[in-house]
Amino acid sequence: MIELLDVHKRFVENVVLDGVSLEVKDGETVALLGPSGVGKSVTLKMINGLLRPDAGDVIVDGLHVPQLGRKELATLRGKIGYVFQYGALFDSMSVAENIRLGITDETCYNDEKFCENRIQECLRLVNLAPDVAAKLPAELSGGMKKRVGIARAIAGQPKYLLYDEPTSGLDPVNADVIDGLVERLRDELGVTSVVVSHDVRGSFRVADRVALLWQAKIRAVGPPDEILASKDPAVLQFLERDLEMTLIQSESQEGREARGRNV
Amino acid sequence: MSNGAALTLGPLRLVARWSLRTADHVGRFSFLIVDMLRGLAEWRIWVPRTLDQATAVGYGSLFIVLLVSAFAGAVTSLQTGYQFTGTLPLYYAGAVISESMILELGPVLTALILAGRIGARYAAELGTMRVTEQIDALESLGRSPVSHLLIPRVVAGLLVIPALTMFANATGIVVGYLTAKGSLGLTYGDFEYGARYFFRPLDLWYSAIKSGCFAAAVTTIPCYLGFNTQQGAEGVGRATTTAVVAASVAILMLDALTTKLLLVAK
Numbered sequence A: 001m002i003e004l005l006d007v008h009k010r011f012v013e014n015v016v017l018d019g020v021s022l023e024v025k026d027g028e029t030v031a032l033l034g035p036s037g038v039g040k041s042v043t044l045k046m047i048n049g050l051l052r053p054d055a056g057d058v059i060v061d062g063l064h065v066p067q068l069g070r071k072e073l074a075t076l077r078g079k080i081g082y083v084f085q086y087g088a089l090f091d092s093m094s095v096a097e098n099i100r101l102g103i104t105d106e107t108c109y110n111d112e113k114f115c116e117n118r119i120q121e122c123l124r125l126v127n128l129a130p131d132v133a134a135k136l137p138a139e140l141s142g143g144m145k146k147r148v149g150i151a152r153a154i155a156g157q158p159k160y161l162l163y164d165e166p167t168s169g170l171d172p173v174n175a176d177v178i179d180g181l182v183e184r185l186r187d188e189l190g191v192t193s194v195v196v197s198h199d200v201r202g203s204f205r206v207a208d209r210v211a212l213l214w215q216a217k218i219r220a221v222g223p224p225d226e227i228l229a230s231k232d233p234a235v236l237q238f239l240e241r242d243l244e245m246t247l248i249q250s251e252s253q254e255g256r257e258a259r260g261r262n263v
Numbered sequence B: 001m002s003n004g005a006a007l008t009l010g011p012l013r014l015v016a017r018w019s020l021r022t023a024d025h026v027g028r029f030s031f032l033i034v035d036m037l038r039g040l041a042e043w044r045i046w047v048p049r050t051l052d053q054a055t056a057v058g059y060g061s062l063f064i065v066l067l068v069s070a071f072a073g074a075v076t077s078l079q080t081g082y083q084f085t086g087t088l089p090l091y092y093a094g095a096v097i098s099e100s101m102i103l104e105l106g107p108v109l110t111a112l113i114l115a116g117r118i119g120a121r122y123a124a125e126l127g128t129m130r131v132t133e134q135i136d137a138l139e140s141l142g143r144s145p146v147s148h149l150l151i152p153r154v155v156a157g158l159l160v161i162p163a164l165t166m167f168a169n170a171t172g173i174v175v176g177y178l179t180a181k182g183s184l185g186l187t188y189g190d191f192e193y194g195a196r197y198f199f200r201p202l203d204l205w206y207s208a209i210k211s212g213c214f215a216a217a218v219t220t221i222p223c224y225l226g227f228n229t230q231q232g233a234e235g236v237g238r239a240t241t242t243a244v245v246a247a248s249v250a251i252l253m254l255d256a257l258t259t260k261l262l263l264v265a266k
């Protein structure tokens, strides 16, 4: 279980989170929506201790994250896969080595055979060809980098997965593959996930519950239909703007082609 | 009175802010050093990466270090000849050339070259890794950036810089002798006599210790600055230039300090 309790965070004068509380139950997928720059990535980084809250508490797997020592934090992070917004691949290493570093269990990490299999398996899961393994991140397209980032995050078979905009910048086919993967990991392995997104359609598909981060606070939380039916002006404003954007995107040539292939 | 207070408030505030920032840097720098010492226990992680770093940095810098020390040796030799002609016995030139290479020019020039090469490289690499979230990514995998990224770079520098210094010493002395032979007609016998006359084995140790101190500055300062980079590409640029300047200044200060403590105190 992941719990954020009245979390506050500011950078100098910039108040980013002002009393954010959110609960993600075991096996649940929560989508965290919000306009760009509202603090979604900051919230996600609180969960695995990359950022520390100024006040409030973050509890993951029964542990108080801000109070953990470095050893315990490292152990906890081994159970949390984190997908970075821009991939954050180690650019001096091949794709295979990147994914291998995601294997957090030390015994497995040192087992060559196991790693090789696991790397191929992870590439398959994110819809990448096996020969991508030998490439360097600089040789990949933006969407491929993103998917390698996801492969690295799931390589260690984490119990929790934090996705920072996993489908942004992907074409609709691969966005669907990733959304499908999020669903499968939840259904088959019971992974608990937080998906940060501003893609309303995709996140409404994968999420059990949706939370809207709006002006430093959680403005609304609930199952997708409840959020869609909400009369809150902020929610309406956010949904409207996003649906408009989705419409514009899907009318583009590339979108039409990709949808055609997908059907 | 109140007017005067208002006038001094500006500079005072500047000084206060500067002191706070310096104290902050010193504090965080010390924490990083402690982290690195603690991270030494994870030798399985840093040893192989150290070898990679050392090879990259060592081979890459060998040529320029030898070139600069060759010229330093030649110029020292020519100047010695110019200043000594007719006043001191010629074999003194052997002593001046070898001692100034070993005690000062070899260590300092090598360190200054490497401040540019290693300093810029480390700060830019780590800074880029910071702003592209690669360091966060490493941490998110439960792996320590200190033992994966920092310790290998620092230890590589600590191995490579003193070694390069020894090459620089040797090159400078050889080229210095050849130049003296050409311009002053100094014979090998005289050169060797002069060089041995003032040489103590301790001098080589001193040279190594001195370049070890420089190596510590040249590696840790850029690592610290790169590791704490903020704000995108501009931040990487700032970290890189600051790293080279700060490392060079540190070398000069350490030069004075080590000379005073190790050489003059005896």
Ligand SMILES: Nc1ncnc2c1ncn2[C@@H]1O[C@H](COP(=O)(O)OP(=O)(O)O)[C@@H](O)[C@H]1O
Residues within 6 Å of the ligand: A011, A014, A016, A034, A035, A036, A037, A038, A039, A040, A041, A042, A043
């Ligand atoms: N390390 C940091 N230092 C200073 N400000 C930051 C830092 N990280 C994020 N911010 C600020 O916090 C706010 C929220 O950022 P972020 O969480 O990345 O937004 P998003 O919701 O788009 O992911 C932004 O205003 C950003 O400038």
Ligand SMILES: [Mg+2]
Residues within 6 Å of the ligand: A040, A041, A042, A085, A164
């Ligand atoms: Mg973000």
